[in-house]
Amino acid sequence: MNQKFILAFILLFTLSVTNATQFYLCRPEEPLPVPNVTIDPDPLTVNTDTVFHVSGTLGSDLYGISIILEDANTQQIDYASYDFFDNPYKAGSPFNFGLNYKIEKNLPSSYTIAVYFFDSEAAEIGCAATFIGF
Ligand SMILES: *[C@@H]1O[C@H](CO)[C@@H](O)[C@H](O)[C@H]1NC(C)=O
Numbered sequence: 081m082n083q084k085f086i087l088a089f090i091l092l093f094t095l096s097v098t099n100a101t102q103f104y105l106c107r108p109e110e111p112l113p114v115p116n117v118t119i120d121p122d123p124l125t126v127n128t129d130t131v132f133h134v135s136g137t138l139g140s141d142l143y144g145i146s147i148i149l150e151d152a153n154t155q156q157i158d159y160a161s162y163d164f165f166d167n168p169y170k171a172g173s174p175f176n177f178g179l180n181y182k183i184e185k186n187l188p189s190s191y192t193i194a195v196y197f198f199d200s201e202a203a204e205i206g207c208a209a210t211f212i213g214f
Contacts, residue, residue: 106194106207113138113206117195123212124193126183132195135176140205142169144198147181152190152214158183168200189213 101124103117115136124130132147143164149157162179169175190213197206 101193101210101212103193103195103208103210106196106209112204113197114208115195115197115206117208117210119193124183124187126185126187128182130181130183131178132181133176133178134195134197135174136206137172137174138169138197138205140171140199140203142171142175142197142205143200144202145179146196146198147179148194148196149183149187150192150194151188157187157191158185165200187212 099122101119101122103114105111105114113136115134115138118133120131120133121128134145145162145164147158147160149159151157160179160181190211192209192211194207194209196204199205
């Protein structure tokens with residue numbers, strides 16, 4: 081293959097990967113599993129119906145999820161919670177579903193989105209966070 085073509089392809093691929101919002105470990109000092117999270121549309125946009133796609137496998141039954149947005153001073157901007165008490169996702173089996181979300185407040189230039197995964201005791205069993213504008 082033509083080398084310029086390969087370079088262009090790699091560049092496009094890198095751009096398409098880095099443009100997506102990536103979620104990471106929430107707290108390195110207290111590492112919890114990092115379920116896979118993607119948002120659609122991406123990036124998060126105010127007053128727009130958004131779906132948080134979450135997937136993965138956790139070591140405990142999954143009973144609830146919270147989405148928390150905080151500003152650069154860790155002040156809460158928004159909070160949404162979802163519970164699956166009637167139908168928990170079983171430990172060790174893969175889950176894959178979407179959470180409907182809408183941010184109806186203006187977002188500062190820097191903020192974090194954290195997605196917390198809870199067991200039946202409301203203990204955190206997984207967490208994924210992304211850091212926007214830092
Ligand atoms: C996220 O997805 C990757 C690739 O499919 C998988 O290896 C990983 O275990 C997933 N994370 C969790 C916590 O399940």
